[in-house]
Amino acid sequence: MIDVLLIHPPVDIEPKNVLKSLISPYLVGYGLLHIASYLKMMGYKVEVWNIPVAYAYGYNLEDIKALIKYHDPKLVGIELNWLHFSNGSMELVKVIKKINPNIKIILGGVHATIFAEEIIKNYPLIDAIFIGESEATILDYIQNLEKGLPLTEVPSCYIRNNDKIILNKNRKVLPIDEIPPYSLSIVKPKQKESFNIGTINTTRGPCSGICPYCIGSRKNYPLMIGSREKLELHSPEWILEQLELLIKDTHNIAIQDYIYCAPKKHIMEIFNFLKNEKITGLIEYFNIAGKPNSFDKETLSLMAKTGVDNIDYGVETGSNSTLKILRRGYTAQQAVDTIDLTVKCGILPKTYWMVGLPDEKDLSETKNLIKQTIEKGGFPRWVTPLIILPGTELFREAIKYHISIKMNTYNDFMKFSTTKINKNAWYPDVITHTTNFMEINDILKATNDLKDYILSFKEKIMSIFQKNLQQYFNLHENVTSSLIMLRMKRILSTLKYTLF
Ligand code: B12
Ligand code: SF4
Known part of the structure; x- marks a missing residue:
């Protein structure tokens, strides 16, 4: 028992x-x-x-x-x-x-x-x-x-x-470093290493940003989750302990929380500490989430030397006015500059895009930005319709954002569970809203259209990537060329059929 x-x-x-x-x-x-x-x-x-x-x-x-x-x-x-x-x-x-x-x-x-x-x-x-x-x-x-x-x-x-x-309604959480790190070996049945990514939780609590669709924004988090008052970070020592536990089971490591919103001083402290421990030589794949403009040259160079080899940037859209409405805190040009800088620092930038955003009429500006980022070495990873979750600012203030909400209840959202995958990537039942310019079908069409647009650059993306590889290998000795090319080809071959 x-x-x-x-x-x-x-x-x-x-x-x-x-x-x-x-x-x-x-x-x-x-x-x-x-x-x-x-x-x-x-x-x-x-x-x-x-x-x-x-x-x-x-x-x-x-x-x-x-x-x-x-x-x-x-x-x-x-x-x-x-x-x-x-x-x-x-x-x-x-x-x-x-x-x-x-x-x-x-x-x-x-x-x-x-x-x-x-x-x-x-x-x-x-x-x-x-x-x-x-x-x-x-x-x-x-x-x-x-x-x-x-x-x-x-x-x-x-x-x-x-x-x-x-x-x-009372709250009770542990002081952040008293939460013990986890080991992947606790999970049964044991998974093959290639399926296992050891993701490190570096932060807890609300992000300092205020993107209206995100449950972690400091405006939404207190209403929706509310466990902590402000963003808290694990210490570098705790993060090292977590990393050491994870690499017993996998050489693939990721950080996908709000670390990119933490003050630069803390990010530098963490990566300086990990770099000095030399543990990162055991890592083959080190992924981190980011937002354009969140890391400067000094931070990116340090991350690269610590083993970070790819960053997921949520660029979302090429429209400056939509970026402003979403309070993302960067412009389309700054997104291009971020991609350029990331490549120059020896890290592969992957880009993420969203469709069905407020006030977005057509996707010409997004296409333009996708093209510009590809030319700088950005690797488009994902195109997905925006999901509006109940409780977020976009949901609560839908009229202000010219949005009409289509999914409200737990049962409505159960469609994400019961809808089966299909070859045409056509899922009208899981589109959560319409906008002033896009009905459900328009959002789906626009998503597929963006994917086709990206795939029309397939050869160009791979050849720019190959050109940048030398810079990349100088810093990431554990990643072999065949492995990385396979990974990248796989991304492009699955792009068309994955929606969320
Ligand atoms: C890190 C992260 C990921 C990582 C997860 C890595 C991992 N192994 O866990 C990755 C990148 C893989 C990921 C993937 C996805 N994610 Co995610 N992710 C996050 C993110 C940004 C941070 C989570 C975090 O660090 N929280 C701190 C940790 C410690 O807290 P926690 O995870 O919530 O866990 C605590 C409580 O929830 C609770 N709890 C958790 N489980 C259980 C179980 C029981 C029994 C109990 C009692 C309590 C309990 O106790 C935990 C410890 O205190 C959140 C945003 C957020 N703020 O939550 C989105 C978020 C959770 N993800 C989201 C989504 C949509 C996805 C994807 C579907 C995206 C996609 N298109 O593929 C996938 C699905 C993954 C899957 N299972 O297939 C949504 C979920 C919305 C929803 N209602 O479902 C969120 C909220 C982002 C958003 N849109 O705002 N994600
Ligand atoms: S910056 Fe990222 S984590 Fe912070 S509110 Fe915006 S989407 Fe959420």
């Missing part, structure tokens, strides 16, 4: 549908893994299961039921962090309660947080939904459960108490 079973759920309870998921289902959120590490550190017996990977390895639903019966946990925590897991999570709840109605089932993660009240009201088998960060609060829940103390005293969560639903 174990104490806690933490589950990364399937998109669909039927194993045969695992390959048909609209958005890739295999990745476990590190939030769940930090919770697992913390509970283990506090002496609890914990298992983490990745059901989509189990399905891909040939497990069936009966195997999953057998697993639950065998472990007979007191508590099951289901990760509902991303919108495409909503259907599978709810199905899984039914399966578990049928095996043993006494097992407590709790949910948490960003998507569960956004729709917490609606979910707990409509799904009576769920015992509690946790809001925002949950290491400290889950510990309270288990301890109260064991001691027979009232669960309604657990902070930051909706609790079902007999027929009533109670929200305890």
Whole structure:
């Protein structure tokens, strides 16, 4: 018997549908893994299961039921962090309660947080939904459960108490460096290294930016998540400890949180520290998220010397007026300059683009910027329709932004879970809104049109990339030319068929 079973759920309870998921289902959120590490550190017996990977390895639903019966946990925590897991999570709840109605089932993660009240009201088998960060609060829940103390005293969560639903609005989070780093080896079944990216969580709390569509903006975060007052950063020592744990299982490392919004001084401190430790020689792929204009020459050069070999830049659009409406804090020209500088510093810049943005009439300015960034060595990675989540400023003030919201409820968003992938990349059911200039079909057409536009430069993108390779290899001795070319070709070959 174990104490806690933490589950990364399937998109669909039927194993045969695992390959048909609209958005890739295999990745476990590190939030769940930090919770697992913390509970283990506090002496609890914990298992983490990745059901989509189990399905891909040939497990069936009966195997999953057998697993639950065998472990007979007191508590099951289901990760509902991303919108495409909503259907599978709810199905899984039914399966578990049928095996043993006494097992407590709790949910948490960003998507569960956004729709917490609606979910707990409509799904009576769920015992509690946790809001925002949950290491400290889950510990309270288990301890109260064991001691027979009232669960309604657990902070930051909706609790079902007999027929009533109670929200305890108090907050409780751990001091940031007391959250233990996680190890990928905690997850079962074990994944092949090529699938494993060890993502380091360097920050918690709201970003300093105010992009109206982002749940992390300092305007949206307090209303939607609210776990911390301001952006907090892990210390360089903690980050090194996390990195050392991750490279036991993978040589692919990423930082995808709001580090790019942290003050330069902190970013420099972290990378200087890692560079001196020389650990980065063991890394083959080191990816980081960024926004145009967020890193200067000194920072980029230091990152490159520390092993960072590619940066994901959310450029989003080439329209200066839309960039202003979205309060992105850079112009189209600054985006070009950022790409140029990144290449010169020996890092590969990948660019991300969005469609369906407020006040965007046609995409000629975006096409123009895509072309300019390609010429400087930018590698277009993703084109995706904007998803407007309930609670964000764009959602709350839709009229001001000339937007008409089409998806409001948890059930509406379940379409991200039930829609199957198709060859034409045509998904009208998951477009969340229309704009003053674009209906649903226009957003889809424009997305596909941008992808075709990018692919018309395929040869040019690869030849510029090849030209820049020498500069790149000088700094990244672990990356071989065949590996990197394969990676880049794969990006271009999947661009057309991936939407989110
Ligand atoms: C880092 C990140 C990623 C990384 C994740 C790496 C990893 N292994 O986790 C990468 C780049 C891979 C990623 C991918 C995607 N992401 Co993302 N990501 C983020 C980001 C920017 C930061 C997360 C973070 O660092 N938070 C700090 C950590 C520690 O907190 P946390 O993850 O929320 O975990 C805490 C709580 O949520 C809770 N919790 C989590 N799980 C559980 C489980 C239980 C049982 C309980 C009780 C509690 C609990 O406790 C945790 C610890 O305190 C968030 C924005 C945000 N602010 O959340 C978007 C965000 C979560 N991502 C989002 C999206 C849409 C995606 C993608 C679908 C994008 C795409 N088109 O592919 C994919 C889906 C990934 C998948 N599974 O297939 C959306 C989710 C919106 C939604 N409602 O679903 C967000 C909110 C961004 C946004 N649009 O504003 N993402
Ligand atoms: S800068 Fe990035 S993280 Fe910050 S509010 Fe804007 S999109 Fe969100």
